[in-house]
Amino acid sequence: MQDRGPLGRHAKAAHGYYMFPQLEGEIGPHMRFRGKEVLNWSLNNYLGLANHPEVRQADADAAAQFGMAAPMGARMMSGDTKYHVQLEQELSAFMGYEDTMLMNFGYQGIMSVIEALLDRHDVAVYDAESHACIIDGLRQHLGKRLVYPHNDMAGLERQLQRATKLTAENNGAILVITEGVFGMSGNEGKLKEIVELKKKYNFRLLVDDAHGFGTMGPTGAGTAEHQGVGAGVDVYFSTFAKSMASIGAFVSSEAQVIEYLRYNTRSQIFAKALPLPIVVGALKRLELLRTRPELREKLWTIVDALKTGFRAKGFNIGTTTAPVIPVVLNGDETLAMAMVQDLRENFGIFCSIVVYPVIPRGMIILRIIPTAVHELADVERTITTFEEIQRRLTAGFYNKSYEEVAMPVPVAVGE
Numbered sequence: 001m002q003d004r005g006p007l008g009r010h011a012k013a014a015h016g017y018y019m020f021p022q023l024e025g026e027i028g029p030h031m032r033f034r035g036k037e038v039l040n041w042s043l044n045n046y047l048g049l050a051n052h053p054e055v056r057q058a059d060a061d062a063a064a065q066f067g068m069a070a071p072m073g074a075r076m077m078s079g080d081t082k083y084h085v086q087l088e089q090e091l092s093a094f095m096g097y098e099d100t101m102l103m104n105f106g107y108q109g110i111m112s113v114i115e116a117l118l119d120r121h122d123v124a125v126y127d128a129e130s131h132a133c134i135i136d137g138l139r140q141h142l143g144k145r146l147v148y149p150h151n152d153m154a155g156l157e158r159q160l161q162r163a164t165k166l167t168a169e170n171n172g173a174i175l176v177i178t179e180g181v182f183g184m185s186g187n188e189g190k191l192k193e194i195v196e197l198k199k200k201y202n203f204r205l206l207v208d209d210a211h212g213f214g215t216m217g218p219t220g221a222g223t224a225e226h227q228g229v230g231a232g233v234d235v236y237f238s239t240f241a242k243s244m245a246s247i248g249a250f251v252s253s254e255a256q257v258i259e260y261l262r263y264n265t266r267s268q269i270f271a272k273a274l275p276l277p278i279v280v281g282a283l284k285r286l287e288l289l290r291t292r293p294e295l296r297e298k299l300w301t302i303v304d305a306l307k308t309g310f311r312a313k314g315f316n317i318g319t320t321t322a323p324v325i326p327v328v329l330n331g332d333e334t335l336a337m338a339m340v341q342d343l344r345e346n347f348g349i350f351c352s353i354v355v356y357p358v359i360p361r362g363m364i365i366l367r368i369i370p371t372a373v374h375e376l377a378d379v380e381r382t383i384t385t386f387e388e389i390q391r392r393l394t395a396g397f398y399n400k401s402y403e404e405v406a407m408p409v410p411v412a413v414g415e
């Protein structure tokens with residue numbers, strides 16, 4: 001274990017502070033970090049459901065009624081319940097698909113869906129910025145994988161031409177895979193353009209809409225709804241870990257595809273079903289997501305205020321059209337650590353930081369995730385603080401060691 005990996009090599013300096021930080025208190029915009037209150041912009045609790053009183057009550061009631069163990073078994077064997085089926089039916093109706101299958105996790109779920117849908121004669125064509133779970137799913141695929149530059153439709157078309165030739169030779173099919181909303185940049189996948197390409201090429205489209213479900217579209221049904229291409233997405237996938245503020249995931253498609261997945265997705269067939277409190281809790285969350293548009297409207301009030309504020313002050317927030325807001329700054333990893341420590345210790349603002357090797361060297365992204373439970377006063381405070389941070393960055397303040405920056409607050413990193 002000499003090589004500790006690209007992230008692990010920072011563990012000594014970063015563990016417990018930049019990586020594996022422990023936030024305490026009720027989930028929401030105001031939590032505690034190392035004993036101090038922080039304004040928190042780092043949770044994908046988009047609709048604020050994590051701590052919604054009706055959700056908390058539903059979770060507590062379900063846990064009291066069923067316990068966390070039930071059902072004891074894989075759904076195919078002994079773990080199916082009417083609640084699992086009800087949740088699938090409600091998701092299908094909401095999403096406008098014939099059928100839906102629940103999955104235990106988003107990460108493992110999309111991996112398994114990719115593995116189950118493709119055989120070695122098929123060709124997968126995917127966006128270069130796809131989430132790690134899509135890449136890991138593709139690693140299990142025994143056939144060809146063709147990548148296209150992020151959101152580059154000419155690049156996609158070139159790969160579709162290659163894929164068409166390859167599949168004609170061995171009687172395979174083509175699956176295009178993208179995200180609805182990319183979680184780092186807030187860019188939307190170009191679903192409309194991709195669906196348009198179906199007129200020229202024969203393929204199916206799988207969309208992982210982890211960040212779009214609940215946040216995008218007039219009813220919150222996601223990025224495909226937002227772009228008006230609902231039926232063009234053949235297989236729609238999302239996690240419960242973001243807008244739904246829970247754990248688990250689902251995949252929706254035509255009945256034949258879901259039936260195939262039900263009997264062929266190995267990580268579900270051979271694994272215990274989602275616990276009942278999670279399923280019953282998800283029914284409550286879905287009800288609120290569907291029936292309380294004011295939650296999504298409030299989210300977008302905060303999103304729009306942040307974007308307008310950052311842009312007005314000259315910040316580079318990339319090309320986001322979704323709630324995720326990347327504030328892009330220039331600097332190396334050491335400088336980024338000092339800046340983040342300043343933000344947390346001296347300004348009480350907690351957000352995630354993204355540096356090399358996740359993004360190119362010399363770039364720092366402070367990633368802001370707004371939620372429906374933030375307030376406009378939080379936005380104002382954040383913009384003002386970021387202006388000061390930018391001023392300090394330009395003045396060379398963070399070229400000092402990060403211990404100096406955060407003085408006089410003593411912070412022992414990596415204890």
Ligand SMILES: Cc1ncc(COP(=O)(O)O)c(C=O)c1O
Pocket residue numbers: 105106107108110131133179183208209210211239240241247248249
């Ligand atoms: C696009 C995408 N897919 C899947 C996942 C993983 O979902 P889960 O946390 O449910 O495993 C994430 C989480 O970050 C994601 O962004």
